[in-house]
Amino acid sequence: MRLKRIAGTTLTLVALVTAAFLYNIHAVRGSDHQDSPTVVSRPRADVTDVYVFPSPTDPTKVVFIMNVDPLLTPAAAPNEILDPAVMYQFKITHGAVGTTAAEDQVIQVSAAGTTPAVQQVTVYGPAAPNSTGTNSTFVAASGSFAFNQSAGTTLGNGIKAFVGPRADPFFFDLFQFFKILPDRNFSNPRTGNTLGTATPTFNGFNAGDTSGGAAGSGGGGYACSTTASQNALTQAAPPGFDVLSIVLEVPKSLLTTGFSSQIIHVWATTSTTTGT
Amino acid sequence: MKGRSLGVWVIAAGALVALAAWPSLVSERIDQVRAASLPTMAPIEPDYKIRDAQIAFWEHAAALKHSGDMLSTRNLAGQYLQRYRERGDLGDVLRAEIAARRSLQTDPINNAGADDALSSALLTLHRFREARGYVRDAERWQHGNDALPAKEAGLDLEIGDYVGAKRLLETIPPSKYENPAVDTVRSRQLELTGHLREARQTLERATVAADSVIDGPAVSRAWFHFREGELAFAAGESEAAIGQEQLAVSMMPTYQPALNALARFYWSMQRWPEALAAARRSAAVVPFPETLGYEADAQRALGDPSGAERTVDMILAIERIGNAQHISDRLLAIYFSEHRLHTADAYAIAKHELIQRDDIYAEDTLAWAAAMDGRWDEARAQSRRALRFDTEDSRLQYHAGVIALHFGGRAQAKLRFQRALALNPQFHPVYAPDARAQLEKL
Structure with a gap:
């Protein structure tokens, strides 16, 4: 019909x-x-x-x-x-x-x-x-x-x-991607509602460092890992x-x-x- | 000649009948056209049945603590909040707060979803000003999402900033398509400021929109009908109100707000067996003092004083140990004041509540608690504040009438009692008959 x-x-x-x-x-x-x-x-x-x-x-x-x-x-x-x-x-x-x-x-x-x-x-x-x-x-x-x-x-x-x-079938290292985005990087941490005042900058890659670092640790040096988001997004709780x-x-x-x-x-x- | 005359009379009578029937035919036709133009009601999906599995998934994902994973904690916060809405366990709200904060710690900037979830958790915990801060953060990242300024306006309403709420709602551009998230807040603002009819129209539009989408969680769909029921009852349409609450319960059989509303409506109408049944169902989900109050009153009315005493004991126990985060403060103050129990406690609770949440209902609760505790000057001042918008709520109007009468304001008292009964002649099992009795004396 x-x-x-x-x-x-x-x-x-x-x-x-x-x-x-x-x-x-x-x-x-x-x-x-x-x-x-x-x-x-x-x-x-x-x-x-x-x-x-x-x-x-x-x-x-x-x-x-x-x-x-x-x-x-x-x-x-x-x-x-x-x-x-x-x-x-x-x-x-x-x-x-x-x-x-x-x-x-x-x-x-x-x-x-x-x-x-x-x-x-x-x-x-x-x-x-x-x-x-x-x-x-x-x-x-x-x-x-x-x-x-x-x-x-x-x-x-x-x-x-x-x-x-x-x-x-889609996968993407979202979390690593967010770390290098200038408007999200961790060099500009916030406390409660108060945002950091530092000018957001691109942190760049640091090959070999896949630890990510703690939030607010000053940022810088995150390597892109294509497996990280795959793990987190598709394998966090199989399937x-x-x-x-x-x-x-x-x-x-x-x-x-x-x-x-x-x-x-x-x-x-x-x-x-x-x-x- | 005689036959011709009879024919004229028949035609004339037919014309008169047609004229008389015309308005209802037109009205019926309009209703049919209107019904045909409404979106089809989407089926209800019992998503609450898989809530625990959803939470288990996201808890597992969050526990892996992948570097930079703000998504799992954010979604987990949303799921905890949803389970709270479905089951009323305040522990889920605290868990949601922690998960949302973890998400924001991981991704502090441009994480509007976590800001939004955190504001919802704080709102539920009655930390309204804190919640407003996080909604504003979310607005910073998500320009153009009208639901966020509407949510901020809703928080303004909770803390009694009616000017701020109106201003915020006016900043939302009239869009081509109505947004239920905006309409619900608009409806609340209209309701509180004395425009009940417009509030109902706005909410009805939001309900139709929400009902047209299959993705809406069952608890959200039920919420719209629960609110429609509340507004119908405020307008004196008791049977329509009951119908809306029953519809909400059919969407989600354990939906406590609708069960509680049913208990309240039946209690007001003195339909005691139905009040008792609804109150028991509601209290089995969450034993709020308000619900237990209806249960106790129904037990008493049905000749079970010892059962009523046991229920009242439970209310007192909840005051001592079950009032986590003090979110039941207002309900306790209302219960004590209405039953003239612990009136000094009720007054103290209502006074404290006003600091947290200075809206018209907090003002009215304090007015009535003060009156029942013999503090009539404060009662009058608070009642005037509570009714500064002439809110169309029978209970507020009745309270103002009693307080006015105490000060000898017979004309004002008469006006308030008449207004209370005009809005809903069955608004309360004790106060509605009392308003009628007072009017006879006046």
């Missing part, structure tokens, strides 16, 4: 922008977990990462992944579902590298049902959007499938789809954090037919009827 509901203002725009040739991948720009107060209060609309890459098992297909709902603990993950009030959307534009054109094709996802056991997910498109920009409506549906079916479901148009909790993954393996023919360019640029959004 085609949903007529208007999905209002875009809530989360892009976790990462990927320009993907249909055979190669280019340019990734970052990852965001809990990046604004609005999405902190609505984590299932919080896009953490977007991935687009050629299917490792089928050269005629491209894989689109949108991860939402960051920092799911092992206790929370089994109960999580997509938010039935959110439109999840991959926006695609075709053109040369560097294009800033609006989307000319969309793939949308919505969900119905309020527990993992009963939730049904519907995919819409790929199709030309009814309108471009932050207000969206659903395009024609291409099929529905049950939530969290590991084998995936192949829809009528050839898209193979999966939605469910998965381990968050670490999960996210909700929307995974679509899309036939390339659905992305190329009718377009002059073979290069796609992809970003992801989540939208609600209220924008909150």
Whole structure:
């Protein structure tokens, strides 16, 4: 059934922008977990990462992944579902590298049902959007499938789809990163509400020192350790954090037919009827 | 001719019926349109059932003490606070305070989440001024988050700085979409300053917004309906108030504030068996003196004086050993004053409470405690302060009436008693009938 509901203002725009040739991948720009107060209060609309890459098992297909709902603990993950009030959307534009054109094709996802056991997910498109920009409506549906079916479901148009909790593949040495940020470094400690008065400066790296030092120790000399945040963020209490993954393996023919360019640029959004 | 005349009459009668029915048809249509335009109510997720597991996860992560890890302690603080809201164990608030402070020690700057969590813990511990400092810190790091100045305004309301609260709320730009965090504080400000109807409208908008989001914790969803119930009761809509509290309890069966509110409403209406049942359910979660007071009164009304005595003993025990951080001070002072027990203690407690929290309810509590302890001049001064906004609260109005009558102010007393009963004719099982009796004499 085609949903007529208007999905209002875009809530989360892009976790990462990927320009993907249909055979190669280019340019990734970052990852965001809990990046604004609005999405902190609505984590299932919080896009953490977007991935687009050629299917490792089928050269005629491209894989689109949108991860939402960051920092799911092992206790929370089994109960999580997509938010039935959110439109999840991959926006695609075709053109040369560097294009800033609006989307000319969309793939949308919505969900119905309020527990993992009963939730049904519907995919819409790929199709030309009814309108471009932050207000969206659903395009024609291409099929529905049950939530969290590991084998995936192949829809009528050839898209193979999966939605469910998965381990968050993102890692980043957040804590070390904070130590070198000029506005957070420890050379400027505070007491209660009183902030330090020293001018914040970049502390720099000091290779070999991974101890981090105590808070307020004067800072300086923190080495970047790619394992520290991995330990803290994903191995603190095995099996670490999960996210909700929307995974679509899309036939390339659905992305190329009718377009002059073979290069796609992809970003992801989540939208609600209220924008909150 | 006769038949034609009859036809005219039939048509005329039909037109009259249609005209008479028109307003209700229009009203019904408006209600349907309004209901259709509201967001669908999101399902309730019983997240409180996994709270202990969530806390265990973050406790484990925090215990690893990874260098620079401000995240685990910050999230742990948030989880402790959430468990407090669900179960009322003040120990969780103290744990949250420690965890938030650890997070801030690790990452002192730009750590708005920890500042926010610490301010929430301090607010719960009634350390309002300290809490305000940490909210201001969080605002420094998170410009544009309207919930933070709203929270600061809420703290201003707690300490009686109504001008400051109004000024802060006015700095929040009218946004395209209403923010429940802002609306709840706006609603409280309107309620306290004598605008009950507008307060209810604002809160209702916030409730609809909160109910439309599946991510809202069950306890938060229940809170909005609990508050709606409180305001409905203040406006004299007792059955609507009970309905809201029952809805809150259906969202979270052990939600103590709603159970306590139910006990209070039934107690006020002298529906003693229901009052006793609700009070017992509420006290089983957290034995607040207020709740135990309803329980004791209900026991007495139902012919169980020895049971009532045992319950009163528990209130006294709580005064001695269970009033951690003194957060039940106001409730104890109210209970003692209303039952004319330990009136000197009640007065002393109310006086101390005013230092911590000089809002209109602290002023009213002190006014009534002073009156019951025979300190009528102070009672009059505090009652005037408490009613400087003419707050639409029957109890405040009644207290002012009794105090005015003591000084011979018959006209003022009559006005206050009438106002108390107009707001809610069943606002109190003893005071409402007394207001009626006094009015007959006046």
